[in-house]
Amino acid sequence: AGQKQVQLAVTNNDEKSTYLIQSWVENADGAKDGRFVITPPLFAMQGKKENTLRIIDATNNQLPQDRETLFWMNVKAIPSMDKSKLSENTLQLAIISRIKLYYRPAKLALPPDQAAEKLKFRRGAGTLTLINPTPYYLTVTELNAGTRVLKNALVPPMGEASVSLPADAGREITYRTINDYGALTPRMQGATQ
Known part of the structure; x- marks a missing residue:
């Protein structure tokens, strides 16, 4: 609650592959939630590169101040299509990483x-x-x-x-x-x- 934004590094360790990275936040029930904004929400990531996602607090202190609130941060990596294999049957998988994102009020009594x-x-x-x-x-x-x-x-x-x-x-x-x-x-x- 004391921070208005945090950062998360996203790294592509594969030097030959490019991925489209899409990020969003869901509430505890799995519904998209705009109380946290991720920038950039969509970008292309080249091989052997790192990018930083900024998670911005847009809650305006509307969340409970006596306890944590759970959200889920989702980062989807969609692989690019190899143009030389367009005529072949291929299976491509997009991977979604779900990370717990807790909103923690600044003044909770218990450490x-x-x-x-x-x-x-x-x-x-x-x-x-x-x-x-x-x-x-x-x-x-x-x-x-x-x-x-x-x-x-x-x-x-x-x-x-x-x-x-x-x-x-x-x-x-x-x-x-x-x-x-x-x-x-x-x-x-x-x-x-």
């Missing part, structure tokens, strides 16, 4: 590195509910109940997410989260309610 340890758990019939009392999204990974590996979960701020819990799952809950730098936090013990 983000303390959020993971606040996560709570509640067992139900065939489910384990993850309860997040913090203002941050928590990406929970390496979630285990005893020796059973459970699905990863994205737990919204001040919200809950549920994962399937096998009947033979152990009592001890352990987990890790992904921090602001994309690294895994140390393994933690889960407290059940």
Whole structure:
């Protein structure tokens, strides 16, 4: 929230290929959202080049100020067509990279590195509910109940997410989260309610 724009470098490591790069932002539900503007939204990227996308905050402080808000940044790379192969049958794939984009208000009381340890758990019939009392999204990974590996979960701020819990799952809950730098936090013990 304190920054009005951030930058993301896009690199083409293939020296022979040119790509058309298209970028846009979607809200948490997957609908295109104009509250963040990406420039340039469309450009051609030559081989062995790097370009910078600017993500501009156009929210005008209209988002919640007590918690993070999730968006998805999409970057589509469309390969150019080799003109010498126009008469042949070819299959070309466009690759879309989806990256979590969080709007984080400037004055949240809890430091983000303390959020993971606040996560709570509640067992139900065939489910384990993850309860997040913090203002941050928590990406929970390496979630285990005893020796059973459970699905990863994205737990919204001040919200809950549920994962399937096998009947033979152990009592001890352990987990890790992904921090602001994309690294895994140390393994933690889960407290059940």
